[in-house]
Amino acid sequence: MRGFLVPVVSLVVALALTGCATAVEDPPSVPRLDTVSGPHVVVLGTAQDGGLPHVACDCPRCEAARHDPARRRLVASLGIVLPDSGKRFLVDATPDIRPQLDVLAGYTTTDAGRVDRRPVDGVFLTHAHLGHYTGLAFFGFEAAHTREVPVWCTPSMAAYLRSNGPWDQLVRLENVVLHEVSPGEAIDLGEGVTVTMVSAPHRKEYTDTVGFVVRGPRASVLYVPDTDSWNGWDPPIVDLLRNVDVAMLDGTFHSLDELPGRSVESIGHPLITVSMDLMEATAGAGVYFTHLNHSNPALEPDGEALRTIEARGFHVLEDGAQFPL
Numbered sequence: 626m627r628g629f630l631v632p633v634v635s636l637v638v639a640l641a642l643t644g645c646a647t648a649v650e651d652p653p654s655v656p657r658l659d660t661v662s663g664p665h666v667v668v669l670g671t672a673q674d675g676g677l678p679h680v681a682c683d684c685p686r687c688e689a690a691r692h693d694p695a696r697r698r699l700v701a702s703l704g705i706v707l708p709d710s711g712k713r714f715l716v717d718a719t720p721d722i723r724p725q726l727d728v729l730a731g732y733t734t735t736d737a738g739r740v741d742r743r744p745v746d747g748v749f750l751t752h753a754h755l756g757h758y759t760g761l762a763f764f765g766f767e768a769a770h771t772r773e774v775p776v777w778c779t780p781s782m783a784a785y786l787r788s789n790g791p792w793d794q795l796v797r798l799e800n801v802v803l804h805e806v807s808p809g810e811a812i813d814l815g816e817g818v819t820v821t822m823v824s825a826p827h828r829k830e831y832t833d834t835v836g837f838v839v840r841g842p843r844a845s846v847l848y849v850p851d852t853d854s855w856n857g858w859d860p861p862i863v864d865l866l867r868n869v870d871v872a873m874l875d876g877t878f879h880s881l882d883e884l885p886g887r888s889v890e891s892i893g894h895p896l897i898t899v900s901m902d903l904m905e906a907t908a909g910a911g912v913y914f915t916h917l918n919h920s921n922p923a924l925e926p927d928g929e930a931l932r933t934i935e936a937r938g939f940h941v942l943e944d945g946a947q948f949p950l
């Protein structure tokens with residue numbers, strides 16, 4: 626890591642994400658998102674595809690989240706914001722896209738009083754699993770009916786969207802315009818910010834999977850929400866960590882304790898405990914775990930798992946956190 630950047634958690638962003646408007650006396654109707662100036666990343670969600678509370682689960686942690694908005698987490702997603710040009714980009718389109726677009730709407734100063742046909746200036750997709758692309762459906766005719774929103778994805782993801790409903794209709798009606806990108810190719814967003822794909826080994830039922838490196842004039846962020854174990858990475862993940870300031874990585878499961886009867890090899894995600902062992906000497910302070918499953922004990926505020934992660938110099942990503950680029 627070249628340096629450690631402290632994230633700024635904006636209370637208003639957190640409130641917009643949790644819907645907990647009663648925690649302040651006079652909640653602003655539009656969140657003021659001026660905590661970080663210049664290009665930055667805003668964390669729009671940190672839960673695994675099923676969310677927190679997880680759909681149809683009544684485990685104590687999900688029940689607690691149902692009754693306490695502060696404990697809820699939206700499905701993993703990022704916003705990339707370029708304030709000078711007023712541009713906003715979405716990384717992954719999740720089932721929680723409605724409140725997530727509300728947060729990004731707070732970055733515009735114009736309010737036309739009607740549906741914004743261009744709610745974002747582009748979308749970057751990691752892969753075709755439920756939590757990462759199905760929110761695109763809200764760009765379609767039945768909802769926002771967006772106009773030519775660029776979607777950057779791999780050729781495999783683009784082919785999947787073009788040839789399967791309802792996604793093919795979004796392409797046909799030009800709600801979205803697909804741009805095929807290969808790993809290593811940099812996409813220039815302006816204001817000195819670029820986005821580059823990195824290949825991630827992960828279950829390929831429909832498409833391949835990527836992560837992204839977002840580089841700005843001040844700092845860089847590596848985002849890999851979903852991957853198989855780090856063993857399959859080429860180049861090794863620790864090499865990538867040396868060239869970024871912050872890494873937001875797959876923290877779906879904490880340890881084998883939450884997966885009785887399963888072996889590390891069978892899980893299909895890097896356990897947080899295994900990631901910390903691998904990265905401790907390389908990275909430390911700049912690694913934030915995201916895409917947390919509802920079973921993950923690191924979700925417990927002040928719990929032992931979270932305390933241990935922090936004590937070892939790692940972090941659990943929070944909805945609403947902002948990082949300068």
Ligand SMILES: [Zn+2]
Pocket residue numbers: 673674754756757850851916
């Ligand atoms: Zn996922």
Ligand SMILES: [Zn+2]
Pocket residue numbers: 679682683684685686687688919920
């Ligand atoms: Zn649960």
Ligand SMILES: [Zn+2]
Pocket residue numbers: 752754827851
């Ligand atoms: Zn996945």
